[in-house]
Structure formats: structure tokens, C-alpha cells
């Protein structure tokens with residue numbers, strides 16, 4: 001028999017977000033969700049832009065969506081919908 005265990009959290013359960021720079025061995029920036037009103041523009045350690053948006057052939061910016069997602073979390077936290085709750089489900093980490 002296989003038992004699957006999951007962890008379910010709501011937006012209200014999220015205490016902080018961790019932004020991890022993809023530059024090798026650089027930095028992690030942990031911010032309380034209550035303190036985030038906009039996406040961090042760049043890595044505080046190496047300075048690489050965290051908001052580089054790809055461009056189309058004609059030069060138009062293609063939104064990545066992550067900036068909108070992070071800013072939406074702040075909006076949802078301050079003004080939650082009245083009749084529905086959005087939950088995030090994660091697989092429980094397995095002991096190794």
C-alpha cells in the first residue's frame with residue numbers, strides 16, 4: 001500500500017518568501033510576506049537583475065508573471081476574497 005502525504009497551506013500561512021539568486025553560491029533573500037509590496041529588482045549581493053523580461057522579435061517585453069504573482073500575494077493578503085480560500089498543496093518531504 002502506498003500512502004501519500006501532502007502539506008496544505010493558505011496564503012495566510014505564508015510567513016516569508018525566500019528569493020534565491022541563481023548565480024552560483026550567491027545569496028538568499030528572506031522577506032516577511034507582510035514586508036513585500038513589490039518584487040526585489042536585483043540581487044542584494046551580486047547585483048544581477050532578477051526581473052529581466054524576455055523580448056519578442058519586435059522588441060516588446062514579455063512579462064514573466066513572477067512579479068505579478070508576488071505583488072498579487074500582497075493584494076490578496078490585505079483583501080482576501082470573501083467566499084473562497086486558495087490553498088497550496090505540496091508533497092510532504094520524504095525522510096532520506
Ligand SMILES: [Zn+2]
Pocket residue numbers: 021022023026027043044045046047048
Ligand atoms: Zn546574486
